[in-house]
Amino acid sequence: VCGQQAFRTEPRNVTVRAGATALLKCEVLRASGTVQWVKDGLLLGPHRSLPGHPRYTMTGDENR
Numbered sequence: 548v549c550g551q552q553a554f555r556t557e558p559r560n561v562t563v564r565a566g567a568t569a570l571l572k573c574e575v576l577r578a579s580g581t582v583q584w585v586k587d588g589l590l591l592g593p594h595r596s597l598p599g600h601p602r603y604t605m606t607g608d609e610n611r
Contacts, residue, residue, distance in 0.1 A: 552579050552580070554576070555574040555575065557573065559571070
């Protein structure tokens with residue numbers, strides 16, 4: 548059955564101590580495009596290491 552892409556797991560707000568790692572989990576069903584993160588209206592881009600933003604990284608299967 549075909550369908551539109553949708554979140555299987557949506558990111559949720561997390562609270563951590565200063566300097567600690569925050570992990571935001573996200574999973575997309577039927578992905579049909581490039582996954583990109585946006586923070587405060589700023590598009591961070593589709594790359595695993597985000598140029599200009601060394602504190603942010605994406606992990607997981609690049610092919611999904």
